[in-house]
Amino acid sequence: MGRRGFRTRYADLLRxxxxxxxxxxxxxxxxxxxxxxxxxxxxxxxxxxxxxxNNVIGQALLAQRMGKRRLIAETGAGQHGVATATAAAMLGLxxxxxxxxxxxxxxxxxxxxxxxxxxxxxxVTTGSRTLKDAVSEAMRAWVSEVETTHYCLGSVLGPHPYPxxxxxxxxxxxDEARAQCRAILGGADPDYxxxxxxxxxxxxxxxxxxxxxxxxxxxxxxxxxxxxxxxxGASIARGVPGVLHGARSYYLxxxxxxxxxAHSISAGLDYPGVGPEHSYYKDAGxxxxxxxxxxxxxxxxxxxxxxxxxxxxxxxxxxxxxxxxAAARMKKTQTVVVGLSGRGDKDVHxxxxxxxxxxxxxxxxxxxxxxx
Amino acid sequence: xxxxTGRAPxxxxxTFTALRARHERALVAYFTAGDPSLALTRKLVVEAxxxxxxxxxxxxxxxxxxxxxxxxxxxxxxxxxxxxxLPRVLELVRxxxxxxxxxxxxxxxxxxxxxxxLKAFCQTSVEAGIDGVIVAxxxxxxxxxxxxxxxxxxxxxxxxxxxxxxxxxxRKIARASEGFVYMVSLTGVTxxxxxxxxxxxxxxxxxxxxITTKPVCVGFGIGxxxxxxxxxxxxxxxxxxxxxxxxxxxxxxxxxxxxxxGDFIAGLKAPLRxxx
Numbered sequence: 001m002g003r004r005g006f007r008t009r010y011a012d013l014l015r016x017x018x019x020x021x022x023x024x025x026x027x028x029x030x031x032x033x034x035x036x037x038x039x040x041x042x043x044x045x046x047x048x049x050x051x052x053x054n055n056v057i058g059q060a061l062l063a064q065r066m067g068k069r070r071l072i073a074e075t076g077a078g079q080h081g082v083a084t085a086t087a088a089a090m091l092g093l094x095x096x097x098x099x100x101x102x103x104x105x106x107x108x109x110x111x112x113x114x115x116x117x118x119x120x121x122x123x124v125t126t127g128s129r130t131l132k133d134a135v136s137e138a139m140r141a142w143v144s145e146v147e148t149t150h151y152c153l154g155s156v157l158g159p160h161p162y163p164x165x166x167x168x169x170x171x172x173x174x175d176e177a178r179a180q181c182r183a184i185l186g187g188a189d190p191d192y193x194x195x196x197x198x199x200x201x202x203x204x205x206x207x208x209x210x211x212x213x214x215x216x217x218x219x220x221x222x223x224x225x226x227x228x229x230x231x232x233g234a235s236i237a238r239g240v241p242g243v244l245h246g247a248r249s250y251y252l253x254x255x256x257x258x259x260x261x262a263h264s265i266s267a268g269l270d271y272p273g274v275g276p277e278h279s280y281y282k283d284a285g286x287x288x289x290x291x292x293x294x295x296x297x298x299x300x301x302x303x304x305x306x307x308x309x310x311x312x313x314x315x316x317x318x319x320x321x322x323x324x325x326a327a328a329r330m331k332k333t334q335t336v337v338v339g340l341s342g343r344g345d346k347d348v349h350x351x352x353x354x355x356x357x358x359x360x361x362x363x364x365x366x367x368x369x370x371x372x
Numbered sequence: 373x374x375x376x377t378g379r380a381p382x383x384x385x386x387t388f389t390a391l392r393a394r395h396e397r398a399l400v401a402y403f404t405a406g407d408p409s410l411a412l413t414r415k416l417v418v419e420a421x422x423x424x425x426x427x428x429x430x431x432x433x434x435x436x437x438x439x440x441x442x443x444x445x446x447x448x449x450x451x452x453x454x455x456x457x458l459p460r461v462l463e464l465v466r467x468x469x470x471x472x473x474x475x476x477x478x479x480x481x482x483x484x485x486x487x488x489x490l491k492a493f494c495q496t497s498v499e500a501g502i503d504g505v506i507v508a509x510x511x512x513x514x515x516x517x518x519x520x521x522x523x524x525x526x527x528x529x530x531x532x533x534x535x536x537x538x539x540x541x542x543r544k545i546a547r548a549s550e551g552f553v554y555m556v557s558l559t560g561v562t563x564x565x566x567x568x569x570x571x572x573x574x575x576x577x578x579x580x581x582x583i584t585t586k587p588v589c590v591g592f593g594i595g596x597x598x599x600x601x602x603x604x605x606x607x608x609x610x611x612x613x614x615x616x617x618x619x620x621x622x623x624x625x626x627x628x629x630x631x632x633x634g635d636f637i638a639g640l641k642a643p644l645r646x647x648x
């Protein structure tokens with residue numbers, strides 16, 4: 001398979017297997033509610049329910065081309081693990097997924113999915129037992145099995161070439177969204193593009209399509225219990241430059257360079273750093289970063305569910321929540337594209353607990369969402 | 373060994389020169405600083421040197437020890453939980469330097485050094501009596517800034533060669549490495565293994581010897597006197613880490629700690645004395 005053949009195969013699989021292009025949804029009720037036009041880039045409609053499949057298909061094809069027989073991956077929310085297990089099943093590769101013990105408990109549905117797909121899920125019990133430690137454990141496993149195994153890293157993190165490679169596999173999101181915007185907006189570009197940032201693969205892929213437009217590109221970090229609480233995942237807002245997992249970037253750390261634990265209601269944003277390219281564009285002034293608390297993300301979750309009938313992943317709900325806040329400062333004629341990186345089915349349990357103290361009942365009563 | 377850079381011979385150079393003259397192999401013993409406490413680390417280091425360790429590696433604990441297996445991960449977590457920091461480790465070195473004459477080498481990851489400041493780290497380490505530093509997650513391509521400060525301060529920056537390193541890359545690593553070249557015996561993380569791939573190891577070592585005359589120490593996976601003897605036939609030095617740390621873990625609160633570790637060190641060193 002030559003270079004041309006690889007690209008053709010990748011494009012074919014994105015179309016016929018992953019369901020691309022994903023639509024750009026013009027949100028009637030949410031736009032009316034907020035007073036600005038909201039367009040949603042619907043990665044929740046991609047196969048396996050998030051943008052993660054774009055990168056995974058690319059890397060799985062590369063693994064096959066390199067003669068590797070196994071894929072290993074880290075996962076936080078489970079979306080990347082599910083996507084990797086899916087690609088492994090499709091290509092007939094072995095698959096092991098490392099997942100923090102805390103995340104195994106709070107993203108149980110995705111653990112079932114991975115196991116049904118034939119993957120082995122290894123709970124990681126070291127450190128904070130979340131995404132950061134899953135990355136570390138996957139890297140340790142990888143160096144032990146490097147001859148036979150490809151490490152399918154799920155975000156724009158880690159040593160070169162991962163940040164670059166993952167962005168290139170994810171830029172399909174931004175490239176599609178830009179073309180779709182032009183079709184909807186009569187050739188114009190949006191005023192704002194908003195996406196959530198954990199490691200930052202969805203944001204990086206989305207923003208890549210709008211880099212040379214005048215659009216303001218806004219990454220939304222996990223504010224957890226609030227930046228002042230110290231319990232958050234806002235690496236750009238509160239981190240300092242450091243080196244972890246083979247990349248120099250902004251990390252949450254103490255004065256001695258020990259990496260701190262991140263906190264977020266969303267397992268996918270629970271990482272104490274961001275991809276190095278985010279740090280670069282932050283310093284260059286091209287990307288802006290804000291944070292949204294757990295409580296605000298829950299409001300975003302409910303609003304989108306009630307007003308549009310679209311249940312976002314808690315990660316994506318951070319982007320929705322920020323768009324809702326920013327709308328108050330925008331002109332009525334302005335347009336905001338929100339990256340809906342994944343679907344929320346996996347989070348129903350967590351949302352229920354957070355809202356009512358009972359799993360899965362969070363949307364049962366009145367007074368949530370639509371009225372806000 | 374020193375001609376290439378024109379630097380003065382370091383304590384590591386002198387140690388390996390003397391060992392080579394005696395046809396002896398070096399035992400490099402690793403301890404995680406502050407496990408179980410800084411006071412006991414001091415006693416353990418002194419005892420290890422007394423019982424035959426030729427070089428001591430001191431691990432500066434880092435929250436995310438990517439290259440380490442479960443034993444050293446646990447030691448790291450114990451040390452961090454006890455409040456061990458880089459400034460406190462430097463203080464420990466300064467205090468114990470008068471009691472040990474063997475070379476002391478730090479083993480850590482890049483971020484604690486970066487947070488301390490590269491220049492300050494190199495200068496303070498040398499002032500405290502540290503001879504070299506191994507940074508597990510620093511590839512030679514990214515080591516320029518630290519190397520500049522290390523050379524200025526007179527600190528040997530030791531680089532690692534992996535079983536997957538190509539000859540071209542080995543040449544680059546060997547050229548950059550000062551004091552000795554650290555050859556990783558296996559693809560994987562630290563921790564004892566029941567069997568070593570001696571054939572592959574011998575092959576990789578031959579390739580490395582063809583490239584450099586610098587001393588080569590082999591580490592990762594070596595945990596018994598038998599394995600030390602085997603590797604000692606090929607290398608200038610043998611690094612033992614997890615097996616020692618495991619012993620420290622097991623006897624941490626026992627009065628026997630120093631004796632147990634001392635006996636183990638003596639057992640590892642015995643086959644490395646004299647001979648070929």
